[in-house]
Amino acid sequence: MTKPSSIAPSPLAYVPFVSVDNMMKLVHHVGIERFLRELADYVEADFRRWELFDKTPRVASHSAEGVIELMPTSDGEVYGFKYVNGHPKNTKEGLQTVTAFGLLADVGTGYPVLLSEMTILTALRTAATSAMAARHLAPRGAKTMAMIGNGAQSEFQTLAMKAIIGLEHVRLYDIDPAATAKCAANLRGLGISVTSCASPEEAMEGAEIITTCTADKQNATILTDNMVGAGVHINAIGGDCPGKTELHRDILTRADVFVEYPPQTRIEGEIQQMPEDFEVTELWQVITGARPGRRSESQITLFDSVGFAIEDFSALRYVRDRLEGTALFEQLDMLADPDDPRDLFGMLQRARPEAAA
Amino acid sequence: MTKPSSIAPSPLAYVPFVSVDNMMKLVHHVGIERFLRELADYVEADFRRWELFDKTPRVASHSAEGVIELMPTSDGEVYGFKYVNGHPKNTKEGLQTVTAFGLLADVGTGYPVLLSEMTILTALRTAATSAMAARHLAPRGAKTMAMIGNGAQSEFQTLAMKAIIGLEHVRLYDIDPAATAKCAANLRGLGISVTSCASPEEAMEGAEIITTCTADKQNATILTDNMVGAGVHINAIGGDCPGKTELHRDILTRADVFVEYPPQTRIEGEIQQMPEDFEVTELWQVITGARPGRRSESQITLFDSVGFAIEDFSALRYVRDRLEGTALFEQLDMLADPDDPRDLFGMLQRARPEAAA
Incomplete structure (x- = not known):
């Protein structure tokens, strides 16, 4: 050619x-x-x-x-x-x-x-994955989400839940009120009602979905067991590397836990707090119908998300x-891309400034 | 800011x-x-x-x-x-x-x-690494190289040996005479004398360095034991993945074998033909002086190169x-790169076509 x-x-x-x-x-x-x-x-x-x-x-x-x-x-x-x-x-x-x-x-x-x-793109895919999981696990017709942690991911999570499962209200809380103010301002005019809250407890009032997405790299307890009522779906985003968790372990024992890829989640997710054989369900099996997702109104479902290559x-x-x-x-x-794959050197030589003359 | x-x-x-x-x-x-x-x-x-x-x-x-x-x-x-x-x-x-x-x-x-x-860049680094290894392993004052396999790497190998150890003559051989003609034409005017040969044996006449760099993915025998005289340095480039080797195993037993990274070379290099505990020297140890390189005029040295991340x-x-x-x-x-790292969403929103107006 x-x-x-x-x-x-x-x-x-x-x-x-x-x-x-x-x-x-x-x-x-x-x-x-x-x-x-x-x-x-x-x-x-x-x-x-x-x-x-x-x-x-x-x-x-x-x-x-x-x-x-x-x-x-x-x-x-x-x-x-x-x-x-x-x-x-x-x-x-x-x-x-x-x-x-x-x-x-x-x-x-x-x-x-x-x-x-x-x-x-990662911010978008993390939010889209959370909302896709919520489509399978959250209570049917969920309209209100508590958003704990109002950093870079918070608006994406909120908007994905609106776009994908029809969320109508978000209740914001962050230890830094400036982060809450930023998130509330960004969500203005996007068709979702926003309530800024002064405590995590206040944020959770009436919420069918609780999303945790805080930034500190430590074993924190953003949610304690008594804060979580029956029937909610917890979308746990922030516990995503060794030494970084957000939920008290008692919540994990009460909830049915859904994960992306167990070998990775056991190291990086909330379940790093639990024994090696702690029972989890792989989300893909819920999607194919091989395993049940939400089975009752009182069940607590937990998506322990760490982000996976797929x-x-x-x-x-x-x-x-x-x-x-x-x-x-x-x-x-x-x-x-030399004309002749064996002639890489010839291609280089023809690119000499003298050769162009 | x-x-x-x-x-x-x-x-x-x-x-x-x-x-x-x-x-x-x-x-x-x-x-x-x-x-x-x-x-x-x-x-x-x-x-x-x-x-x-x-x-x-x-x-x-x-x-x-x-x-x-x-x-x-x-x-x-x-x-x-x-x-x-x-x-x-x-x-x-x-x-x-x-x-x-x-x-x-x-x-x-x-x-x-x-x-x-x-x-x-990989073609250049492969050739530079070969010549750097030859600086430590080839007979002192080596002037002639047999270049077996005249594909994309052959000119780079020749020029690197010229630039780094002062090679003066190259003797080319390839099963495809068109490849040899291409290589000879590319090397014209670059200050190295080129002899095109009709057989590997002819290419090796008088050569102190033998470079093998053929392309077929198979266990081939480009060099047999009787072709390799005492004192030469073999620069084996083409045996670089499982199932692809170029040298008869008898050569490996006669030579002192130098490698980049043993765990990788034992899988990918010429020594994949040999037992797990076949003795090799790591090239970096020769360079630091921890292990000897060439010790005598009659020794056959072999650089079993597969290319390493470093x-x-x-x-x-x-x-x-x-x-x-x-x-x-x-x-x-x-x-x-949002002004405020927590405000990725705000950065995205400010990029709306309407927001620019």
């Missing part, structure tokens, strides 16, 4: 890249609630075919300051991984605690087919499909 | 990206031989401090068509990983068998600091340093 110039890369050599700016444009192009709804459907579809995924534990590189992780997975046709860091002290220097990006590749050729920012995979898959027909990506010249 | 626009990312949100085009420009800006020499020094410097690296085995995702691997490492201050695929059948569809890219990140903050193409790390580190003061990179808007 003749090319106009021997050093111009072929279309195959380009990898579509979604920047932070384009990700925000894509979200608004689709509409944030529709984005969350469709994303939840992609996540649910991948949970439904859970068994065929290649499930590698995340590959973590720990340091005194934090952790850098690679989270790969594959469905046999598409391979994906996410790079994500967690550095709690970053906030003090005006940096993000967590940044992320991700990649999809074609399993058949090994060629990358999408590179994307994933800081915003959710990132679903999110990248959704973004890739949604990008089609838009101009919301750049083409990165990331793959060397 | 006030910013001119609340949605413009801060400089910290940008990740320098080296495209294929810019990598080629950088190589020519530095000069290819100087690039190889300096790169070999970076690799050697990292081998010298081998023990402080975080050495994770590569994380592989296998399929019927090939493999996709992530190769992470860290020196405690900088973290790096390479994405690399291996798909032998790609060539038939006009695609590369191997493509790669890599990333460096700051361990203290977890923020990525460099994203780079690594198809070309070499990619060194290469990325070198590129990062070399980029300084050039314009040979783009700035990717890959990291979300």
